[in-house]
Amino acid sequence: MSLYCGTVCRRKSFWCYRLLSTYVNKTRYLFELKEDDEACRKARQAGVFYLFHDLAPLLQTSGRQYLVPRLSRAELERLLGKFGQDSQRIEDSVLIGCSNEREAWFALDLGLSSASSIHKPEVEAELGGSFISLRRAVSQLSSMDSSLLFTARALLRWHDGHQFCSKSGQPTKKNVAGSKRVCPSNNIIYYPQMAPVVITLVTDGARCLLARQSSFPKGLYSALAGFCDIGESVEEAIRREVAEEVGLEVENLQYSTSQHWPFPNSSLMIACHATVKPGQTEIQVNLRELEAAAWFSLDEVAAALMRKGSFIEQQSDGLPLLLPPKLAVAHHMIKTWVETQTCSSLAAI
Numbered sequence: 001m002s003l004y005c006g007t008v009c010r011r012k013s014f015w016c017y018r019l020l021s022t023y024v025n026k027t028r029y030l031f032e033l034k035e036d037d038e039a040c041r042k043a044r045q046a047g048v049f050y051l052f053h054d055l056a057p058l059l060q061t062s063g064r065q066y067l068v069p070r071l072s073r074a075e076l077e078r079l080l081g082k083f084g085q086d087s088q089r090i091e092d093s094v095l096i097g098c099s100n101e102r103e104a105w106f107a108l109d110l111g112l113s114s115a116s117s118i119h120k121p122e123v124e125a126e127l128g129g130s131f132i133s134l135r136r137a138v139s140q141l142s143s144m145d146s147s148l149l150f151t152a153r154a155l156l157r158w159h160d161g162h163q164f165c166s167k168s169g170q171p172t173k174k175n176v177a178g179s180k181r182v183c184p185s186n187n188i189i190y191y192p193q194m195a196p197v198v199i200t201l202v203t204d205g206a207r208c209l210l211a212r213q214s215s216f217p218k219g220l221y222s223a224l225a226g227f228c229d230i231g232e233s234v235e236e237a238i239r240r241e242v243a244e245e246v247g248l249e250v251e252n253l254q255y256s257t258s259q260h261w262p263f264p265n266s267s268l269m270i271a272c273h274a275t276v277k278p279g280q281t282e283i284q285v286n287l288r289e290l291e292a293a294a295w296f297s298l299d300e301v302a303a304a305l306m307r308k309g310s311f312i313e314q315q316s317d318g319l320p321l322l323l324p325p326k327l328a329v330a331h332h333m334i335k336t337w338v339e340t341q342t343c344s345s346l347a348a349i
């Protein structure tokens with residue numbers, strides 16, 4: 001694996017991949033597949049396919065984990081043939097990634113188009129798996145699988161909701177990779193979109209502020225989250241959301257990390273830490289947005305983090321505080337806060 005290529009050599013209209021690092025090579029290859037319909041069509045011939053039904057991925061159980069089966073082109077054609085579907089259906093698939101060896105990965109939903117939806121139980125029986133809600137399965141997937149399935153779900157959902165041009169009302173047409181849709185009557189290009197969401201873990205030095213919505217599973221509390229309004233910076237969105245939801249003013253905003261979150265729609269979660277202004281800790285919950293919000297001590301939060309078992313199982317064990325699943329950025333932020341607090345209290349001893 002070479003680490004660096006100073007010169008970008010062009011062969012035909014794209015790059016010579018030989019001298020580039022594995023990561024750059026992969027990135028450039030995916031770029032080519034998105035830009036060049038013919039190259040993508042060719043990659044689809046030799047590609048592998050992840051199947052969905054109404055946005056639920058096909059999964060197989062393996063102990064406490066889910067495995068994600070993939071089908072070759074030949075297996076997919078055989079499956080479609082068996083259920084009376086034309087192999088043309090494969091053109092609805094979207095590109096979601098590729099291996100280091102340039103094997104292209106696609107996702108195809110067999111249930112979204114009601115006109116040609118394939119009966120779910122029959123496919124499940126044929127493939128020895130089940131189509132399971134991604135939200136339910138998330139805690140039993142590896143982080144690599146969940147990230148790939150998050151992308152696939154978001155992209156399939158976006159295509160399903162953008163079949164028509166919002167200006168002309170005419171049907172839009174997807175490119176082969178599914179990285180955009182075009183209206184043939186006016187050439188408007190539509191690109192898949194994510195809504196920016198700020199998520200903030202507010203602390204007062206010793207405690208952190210967590211909140212819950214009535215739609216959350218019983219006992220579950222998370223960090224404060226909210227969609228950015230149009231025209232706002234991330235900092236403005238954080239200050240507004242915290243003020244709106246719990247009536248507090250925050251300062252010392254610190255960016256932590258980000259995450260693509262596909263539920264219910266595609267959001268780009270921008271995670272930050274913040275502190276309340278000195279002496280301002282009295283929460284005034286906005287009941288139109290939240291069911292409850294409270295300050296939690298380090299011990300309470302650390303104990304909740306330590307609990308073993310899946311998120312789904314924890315819901316029934318009557319424990320006082322439940323936290324978001326490991327793959328959610330909210331979990332990561334809460335864990336980071338506990339680790340930082342623990343380190344600084346140990347250092348103080």
Ligand SMILES: NC(=O)C1=CN([C@@H]2O[C@H](COP(=O)(O)OP(=O)(O)OC[C@H]3O[C@@H](n4cnc5c(N)ncnc54)[C@H](OP(=O)(O)O)[C@@H]3O)[C@@H](O)[C@H]2O)C=CC1
Pocket residue numbers: 195197199222223224225226227259261263264265267269289324328329330331
């Ligand atoms: N990965 C993670 O760790 C976490 C992810 N999240 C995600 O963050 C997102 C936002 O959190 P939430 O507290 O609900 O947000 P908000 O506090 O902004 O409240 C949601 C409400 O805002 C309105 N709204 C404004 N803009 C939008 C938009 N672009 N899309 C949808 N609704 C909008 C809707 O109201 P109305 O329906 O009345 O129109 C919606 O009910 C959620 O999708 C949630 O899944 C939240 C916490 C943790």
Ligand SMILES: [Mg+2]
Pocket residue numbers: 224225226245289
């Ligand atoms: Mg909110």
